[in-house]
Structure formats: C-alpha cells, structure tokens
Amino acid sequence: MMSRGVVWRRRLLGAIASGMLVSIGAMSALAADVAPAAVAQKVENHDALWSKLSAEPGARLPVIVRFDMPSMPDAAAFASPQAADDAQTKAIRAVQEKILGAVLPAGTLSSAAASDEKNIKLMDFSPMFGIVASAADLARFAADPNVTMIQEDKLDKPYLAQSLPLIQMPQMYSAGAAGNNYRVAVLDTGGRRGHVFLSSRIISEACYNTSGVQGSSSRCPGGASSSIATGSGEDCTASNIYGCGHGTHVAGTAAGFNTTGSGPANGVARDARIISINVFSQFPAGAGTACGSIPGYSQCVLTFNTDQIRGLERVYALRNSMNIAAVNMSLGGGAFSSHCDGDSRKPIIDQLRAANIATVIAAGNDGLSTQVGAPGCISSAVTVGSTTKSDFRSGFSNWGSLVDIAAPGSDINASYINGSSNTHFQSLSGTSMASPHVAGAWAALRSAHPTATVSQILSALQSTGTNVSAAGTTLKRINVNSARIALGGGTPPPTGPANDNFANRITVAVPAPGATRTVTGSNVGATAEAGEPNHHGLSGARTSVWWRYTPATSGTITINTFGSGFDTVMAVYTGASLGSLSTVASNDDAGGGYQSSVSFSGVAGTQYQIAVAGYSNATGAVTLNVQGGSAVPSNDNFANASTISVLPAPGAVRGLTGA
Structure with missing residues (x-):
C-alpha cells in the first residue's frame, strides 16, 4: 500500500508540472539567453541566475521569494507579546500560501514545508520563503504581483x-x-x-x-x-x-x-x-x-x-x-x-x-x-x-x-x-x-x-x-x-598608564651613592605610539611605558626590571623625541629569567629614555631598578674637606650631615 507521504509527493510534483503557466513545450523559450521581463525586473542578478537554470533541462537552484510585510496593528493592541507574534506569523503565512497556492494542492503547504521535494522553508517573522526552483518556477513567481524580489539562496x-x-x-x-x-x-x-x-x-x-x-x-x-x-x-x-x-x-x-x-x-x-x-x-x-x-x-x-x-x-x-x-x-x-x-x-x-x-x-x-x-x-x-x-x-x-x-x-x-x-x-x-x-x-x-x-x-x-x-x-x-x-554617564579613566606615551615619561631621581633607586608602575592598557621603535627589535613588544633618567656623574649605569610581574622587554635610548631616538642598550631576558637588565657607560648630564614593554605584549606590574650615576659629594676629595667652623659648646656635640 502506498503511504500518504508518497501519494502527497506525487500530487505535489504533478501539480507543479501541470500548474505552471509555462508549459513543457515552451521550455525552449524559457531556456533562451534572455530572461522574461518579469524575471529581469524582480530577480536579483537575474542574468547569472537565469543562465544557471537554463544551462540544462531540469536544473534547479534554491531561491528566496520575498514580499512586502503585511500590515499589522501595533503590538500594544494584542493581549500579550506572544499573541502579537502569532498574529504576525499568521499574516505572513497567508501571503506565503497565496503565492505558493498556484503550484501546491490546496491545504498542503504545511506538508510541503516538511518534505525535501522542493525544500520549502517558511519564515515566521520575515516576509519571504525559501524554495528550490526551476526556470519555470522562477518565471511564475516573478509574474506574481505579490512578489517583490527573488534572490538566490547563497551559501556562506x-x-x-x-x-x-x-x-x-x-x-x-x-x-x-x-x-x-x-x-x-x-x-x-x-x-x-x-x-x-x-x-x-x-x-x-x-x-x-x-x-x-x-x-x-x-x-x-x-x-x-x-x-x-x-x-x-x-x-x-x-x-x-x-x-x-x-x-x-x-x-x-x-x-x-x-x-x-x-x-x-x-x-x-x-x-x-x-x-x-x-x-x-x-x-x-x-x-x-x-x-x-x-x-x-x-x-x-x-x-x-x-x-x-x-x-x-x-x-x-x-x-x-x-x-x-x-x-x-x-x-x-x-x-x-x-x-x-x-x-x-x-x-x-x-x-x-x-x-x-x-x-x-x-x-x-x-x-x-x-x-x-x-x-x-x-x-x-x-x-x-x-x-x-x-x-x-x-x-x-x-x-x-x-x-x-x-x-x-x-x-x-x-x-x-x-x-x-x-x-x-x-x-x-x-x-x-x-x-x-x-x-x-x-x-x-x-x-x-x-x-x-x-x-x-x-x-x-x-x-x-x-x-x-x-x-x-x-x-x-x-x-x-x-x-x-x-x-552610566561617568567619565571613563584614561585607557592606558600615565606614562604610556613618550611625551609623558616619568623622571627617575638619581639614587644616593651606592644605593638603588626603585620605581614601580604598570603597563596594563599601554600601547605603542605611531613612530615608536620596536624595542629590542621585537615587533611583539608594543605594550610600552616610559621613564627618563639623567645621571649626575659619568660611569657604569645598570637598569633592570627584576621584581616585575610579567615577561619584560627593555630598551634604553638617547634622543629628545620618538623620531630621534638612538639605541644605547636593550635586553629581553637576563640571568636565566624573564626580566630584563642592561649596563652601559653613562655620561653625566645626558638624559636617557627607558622603555619597558611586555614580550608578546604581556602586561602587568612594572618594577624598575636604577643603579649608578649618583651625585658625588662636594667633600669627596681630601682637598675639598669641609671645615667645622664653630666649636661645640662645652659638654656638647656639633653634628654635621653629608652624603
């Protein structure tokens, strides 16, 4: 016994075959290079689509048939949002049925949508439907006054x-x-x-x-x-x-x-x-x-x-x-x-x-x-x-x-x-x-x-x-x-650290003789400026922040990032602007770890620009340690000994300070 699904599919195919305005005998005309006027008017990229469908007998392609959105009362007029949705779907379905009614047996639209014969896809909220169409189908849909546009159902x-x-x-x-x-x-x-x-x-x-x-x-x-x-x-x-x-x-x-x-x-x-x-x-x-x-x-x-x-x-x-x-x-x-x-x-x-x-x-x-x-x-x-x-x-x-x-x-x-x-x-x-x-x-x-x-x-x-x-x-x-x-109406804070840009570099004070000057900061949210060099030659070290240091005396200067919370890259330059920077020293990893350290012969009075960035643009807390270049005390030499000009009172002590 033949199943109802098989009977329905045969009825569907028969209706499609007999219901088209364009008969089998006229297919040679449809297969011409020039598409019918209605197709040319309503089908997007009609020449290409028509050529594909006319290339060989029985060719079919998935298309999207569109129509105007039916008029609907305002959503507030319905008892609930769901009721408004149901009404919209019902109105859209009515137009879909009207367009498809010429090729489908009465009352079979739901069954057709559930089959693979024509791959009909009925939209609930969008004024359109999808269908696999032949050249004859395309001509018939284009001739329908309810149809506003037909587009190929493309693959992405x-x-x-x-x-x-x-x-x-x-x-x-x-x-x-x-x-x-x-x-x-x-x-x-x-x-x-x-x-x-x-x-x-x-x-x-x-x-x-x-x-x-x-x-x-x-x-x-x-x-x-x-x-x-x-x-x-x-x-x-x-x-x-x-x-x-x-x-x-x-x-x-x-x-x-x-x-x-x-x-x-x-x-x-x-x-x-x-x-x-x-x-x-x-x-x-x-x-x-x-x-x-x-x-x-x-x-x-x-x-x-x-x-x-x-x-x-x-x-x-x-x-x-x-x-x-x-x-x-x-x-x-x-x-x-x-x-x-x-x-x-x-x-x-x-x-x-x-x-x-x-x-x-x-x-x-x-x-x-x-x-x-x-x-x-x-x-x-x-x-x-x-x-x-x-x-x-x-x-x-x-x-x-x-x-x-x-x-x-x-x-x-x-x-x-x-x-x-x-x-x-x-x-x-x-x-x-x-x-x-x-x-x-x-x-x-x-x-x-x-x-x-x-x-x-x-x-x-x-x-x-x-x-x-x-x-x-x-x-x-x-x-x-x-x-x-x-x-929320507030003013967002700056998106980067205060010393993100070269112009806003922070000054590192000269340490006391024999001491280390330590400063802290962060490069979270830091970015590279236009024209900024690749520090240590690494294109992936762009989360940079800047300091500057001017030694009081000439000699060896050591700068490192030991204690920082991420994999650092550091470079030291001379120059007063990004465009005039000259590399003095740079380093990625020092001492077997992931922090950086450089040493160089500094010149008294020369301003050195220090950039600290993250390897592979890592970010975190920065610790910067500077040694060397300390100011020499005025009485460093015997010839410049300081004189105690006033004796202390009897039983008292005269105190002096210095460095």
Missing part, C-alpha cells in the same frame, strides 16, 4: 587568556558586570555541549539545515530540516569535515566558563549563557562541488542564507522568554564596498535590533581594506574587524568604513574539537574570533545597563575604544569597562 562559510585584560574584562568582573542573566545566541556549526568550557553554559539549542540541494545533507537530529530538541545545536566532530569545531570555539570565546583548572578560565561574558544554533549543513568536498577541493578533507560545512534566517527567527521567538543581548554570526561571503540592505537577512536583523538585540557579524578574512562580506554589509548589523593583541590590524581582517568596531581576533585560545575530548583548547585566528568578543561584551554591558539600546552600546564602545589605524581608516578596539562607565 565559517570565517576561520591574553585578550580579556586588553579589553578591560577584569575591571568589568570586579564591577559585577559579567553577563549574568543574559544570553548570547551563536549561529554557527553548533557547540559541543559536553566540553568543560560549555557544559554549564549552553541552555538552549536549535538546528536549521538543508538536505538534497547541491549535495547538502542535514546535520539536525534524524536528518530533519529543523529541530529545537536537546542536542540540536551540537557541533560536528569528524576530522574529515572541514569547519567542525568552529562554533565550539566561537561560543567559548563569547561566554565559556571552565569547570576545571586546565585551560583558559572563561570567555568574555563569563556569567552569561549560550543559545547554540547550528545553521551549517554538510557537503561533499572535491572539484566541482560547493566546497571545492580541500586538501585532507572529504567534506565541509556551509550554510544557506535561508537557514540563517530561520536561526535568527528562532532567536526572535525566544526574546519574550529570555534576556538575549546579542546574536553572533561568524560567517559570510562575498565582498561589498557599500551597505547591502537588499540582503534577505536584513528584515529579521532589523526586527532583532528593534527588540534591543544586536546582531554581531564578522567582517570577513579576505584582507580587504575597503570591503566586507555579507551579511556584515547590512547597515543595521554590528560588523567587527580583527586586531592583534598589539593593537594592529590583523593581516587577514577586512577593514574600512563599513566596519563598526574592532576586537582581538589573532591567536585566541578557546574550546575546540579534538576527537572525543571534552577538554581540548586551541588558539585560532580570524574575524570569527573577534566577533564573539563583541557579542560577549554586549552581554556584559547589558548586565550592567539593562535598558541600554543597541545604538547606545555601540556608541559607547566607539567613543571609548583604542584607536587602531590601517589603510586610511581608524577603527576603535573595544574597551568594555570604559564603555560601561560612559553608559
């Missing part, structure tokens, strides 16, 4: 303990702003729930995948196209699948918390919780496939735009039951030099922003100086570029005016996949690592300022960040605690 790829002090998270933790009671949603390959960094943090999961399109197969439980069951947001683990582990690393960076003593202690928002949403389907790798050839891998993970929209809609649906601060999307593709607000993901990103949820997106890893990938080019998103821990632009990072903010993304250590291990950590680099720094910071800032809007938080991060200039564009690297203070 994942953008492949020292960063936290750099962005001021220890101060945030001290202020009680660690993301408590807030959630960060991560749309990615999923997160390994059993990992020690995520086991106590993932509290909600979902999966939106695609099967049977361009070789794709769903990674959702049971191969379904969608799931919100426990385990739905699990990362893939196979070593032959390129991209597995990406979501585990991203989620850990945003809000991980280590339940053991091994590895980094936590991610950015250490008290926040994670909504793990898997939007990456599995594809075969090799020549001519969507993955292409990837040496050492037989498969890869990629994500359709429609699956991302469904993931974003899931976040929107959860907003009434969870405090969601931000969504992270470390994914994308393409290169855009201006805003791409025609992108199909913008309507739901706009709705999330209206609900005070930031959509934080990686700028992309193509090293472009004036372009970013999509969806990072959407104007209502928060687009993130990557910096090094030395506050330079990461060489791989896209950059330019379309990037809203920057964060550390080079050599970030976080949770990762390694077989069945749940304790593996690995350092990765990419704008994928920078973006969750910002998403986590958003949760931390919302925990301190619950009513702060997306625009207010972005403005605070931009106004208090550290300048990072490259390719003619200066972006702000986030300083989260300074942003917290600014949001």
